[in-house]
Amino acid sequence: MMELVCPAGTPAALRAAVDAGAHTVYCGFADETNARNFPGLNFSREELAEGVAYAHARGAKVLVAINTFPRAGDQVLWHRAVRDAADLGADAVILADLGLIAHAAEAHPGLRLHLSVQAAAANPDAINFYAEAFGIRRVVLPRVLSVEEITAINREIDVETEVFVFGGLCVMAEGRCSLSSYATGLSPNMNGVCSPASHVAYADVAGNHEARLGDFLIHRTPKGMPVPYPTLCKGCFTSPDGKGDSQTGHIFEDPVSLDATRLIPALQKAGVSALKIEGRQRSRAYVAQVVRAFRAAVEAADQGAPMPEGLLARLTEGQAATTGAYAKTWR
Amino acid sequence: MDLTVGPIAFFWSAEQVRAFYRTLADTPVQRVVIGEWVCSKRLPFWQHEIPAAVEVLLAAGKEVALSTLTLITLKRERRQTAELFASGLPVEIADLSALKHLPEGAPFWVGPTVNVYNEGTLEWLAARGARRICLPPELPLESVAQLARAGQQAGVAVEVWGHGRAPLAISGRCYHARLHDRAKDSCQFVCAEDPDGRTVETLEGQPFLTVNGVQTLSYTHMSVAGQVDPLREAGVGALRLSPQPGDFAAVARLYACLLESGLSPRDALADLRRIQPGAIFAQGFLEARPGAAPCP
Numbered sequence: 001m002m003e004l005v006c007p008a009g010t011p012a013a014l015r016a017a018v019d020a021g022a023h024t025v026y027c028g029f030a031d032e033t034n035a036r037n038f039p040g041l042n043f044s045r046e047e048l049a050e051g052v053a054y055a056h057a058r059g060a061k062v063l064v065a066i067n068t069f070p071r072a073g074d075q076v077l078w079h080r081a082v083r084d085a086a087d088l089g090a091d092a093v094i095l096a097d098l099g100l101i102a103h104a105a106e107a108h109p110g111l112r113l114h115l116s117v118q119a120a121a122a123n124p125d126a127i128n129f130y131a132e133a134f135g136i137r138r139v140v141l142p143r144v145l146s147v148e149e150i151t152a153i154n155r156e157i158d159v160e161t162e163v164f165v166f167g168g169l170c171v172m173a174e175g176r177c178s179l180s181s182y183a184t185g186l187s188p189n190m191n192g193v194c195s196p197a198s199h200v201a202y203a204d205v206a207g208n209h210e211a212r213l214g215d216f217l218i219h220r221t222p223k224g225m226p227v228p229y230p231t232l233c234k235g236c237f238t239s240p241d242g243k244g245d246s247q248t249g250h251i252f253e254d255p256v257s258l259d260a261t262r263l264i265p266a267l268q269k270a271g272v273s274a275l276k277i278e279g280r281q282r283s284r285a286y287v288a289q290v291v292r293a294f295r296a297a298v299e300a301a302d303q304g305a306p307m308p309e310g311l312l313a314r315l316t317e318g319q320a321a322t323t324g325a326y327a328k329t330w331r
Numbered sequence: 332m333d334l335t336v337g338p339i340a341f342f343w344s345a346e347q348v349r350a351f352y353r354t355l356a357d358t359p360v361q362r363v364v365i366g367e368w369v370c371s372k373r374l375p376f377w378q379h380e381i382p383a384a385v386e387v388l389l390a391a392g393k394e395v396a397l398s399t400l401t402l403i404t405l406k407r408e409r410r411q412t413a414e415l416f417a418s419g420l421p422v423e424i425a426d427l428s429a430l431k432h433l434p435e436g437a438p439f440w441v442g443p444t445v446n447v448y449n450e451g452t453l454e455w456l457a458a459r460g461a462r463r464i465c466l467p468p469e470l471p472l473e474s475v476a477q478l479a480r481a482g483q484q485a486g487v488a489v490e491v492w493g494h495g496r497a498p499l500a501i502s503g504r505c506y507h508a509r510l511h512d513r514a515k516d517s518c519q520f521v522c523a524e525d526p527d528g529r530t531v532e533t534l535e536g537q538p539f540l541t542v543n544g545v546q547t548l549s550y551t552h553m554s555v556a557g558q559v560d561p562l563r564e565a566g567v568g569a570l571r572l573s574p575q576p577g578d579f580a581a582v583a584r585l586y587a588c589l590l591e592s593g594l595s596p597r598d599a600l601a602d603l604r605r606i607q608p609g610a611i612f613a614q615g616f617l618e619a620r621p622g623a624a625p626c627p
Contacts, residue, residue: 069448072477099451126428144503331515
């Protein structure tokens, strides 16, 4: 059966995910060492120890994401995070930075290393490079690949692949995007945040709701319509063509989220080892519901049964979903 | 401190490319990186210009390196990457996966789209043969200084993004094609219509970003004209200038003059505004502010 890798932003979400049938949960420390560095989220060292004990007692694994890029001069903070994850019994660490991976491979030879999606390893050469140089055991594939490409990659590599199937969707190659720091000064790579709430402002102007990120207007909707969170790459913009005409719309991506439920059998056939659900910032109740639904789906896929219909209808209600780059036409 | 000219980001015609490098040969830049940096579909249209451009630049005394793509996914792209290492010229890697093809012990350069954020990464790349590293544009001066120091110890020249629209993101999706209601596979090369990229504005008409096929650039032109002294003090070895339409040779000469201290930062910015009328110059990244924050 494909392994179900589920988000845990808090100890309560970790327990909820394990109870709902997660094979594996992933989490991070409460600091800038991970890419969901949001207020009120993530784990202290003590909470991680308790979480690992809870998961292991129920046969589930715990992965610790240390997937931002260490700040020059302050690498020790990231090195300590890797050491503590190893000491506290994490089953693997999820890393993105070349230097940090080299450090982990050398200082903790027994620790299982997963390559974060933030490392953007998008072809077999990249993956084999990390496997040969550092003994990486699994790669989380960037969301720029089609199912056909994932199949082809799996034929050329010996490490496990993990892919995102549900939740937030980056349209850019992750770990290679500075759009957020361009608008706000804070980025996923350096600060573990994208389009951070600290730089978001909502206002009602002339009968419209407006959502801004830093100095830039990202969404404007008529009063009475919900205004989406101003994630930069899902904003509504205008592009003049230089000949007097222009296009207005979601130039990079609509405010959609990823739902690859119906592609699960194809992903299994493509040789994917693990399915990942995005959403460490989500509530415990959301996590439990999504995990239950996906556990049923991977079990069905394992038995060659059709995907259960409408399992996630309630969670995606009112919000559009896409299968993203997995379908080649998305590009 | 000296000057490096990066690869052309945009889809220019073979004639434009030829004229650009001929003119560049007469400018006071020390080195030039050539190659298709953004989309492999563009390469057949101008690839044949590369050998002549290399020859002209070498004859003018420039160091020349060949660039890989920023995002390598297709088999063809992987093969082309491997072939670069057989050219006899240094290769600048724009995607870490190129290291898989690096001949043992061969020196290489590292471009600004490879994530070098700390000493650990810089030292690992140096041990592998990196000789020059252009840092990611989003780094603040404090990190640049740390990395320049580490570079001096490791024998690596550290470069910063000196001038031009900054590469902010790369995607599997082509936004130029999307703007024309096409998919990447049937793009009909529409990005060729915009030799300086296509502007993206907010709904208030505020210019924001520049779409260049699968790449997203800043709308503003980054310029470190006001920060040459702190960068030099930090031990930065070179400024990278990014090719753009217009009088690029004038831009290169202006920076050369700035490095020779023949020009104040204030006068330099005034000159840049004259050379590139209408352009907005920014450099928030170095000051740990939003990258779009305009130059004074």
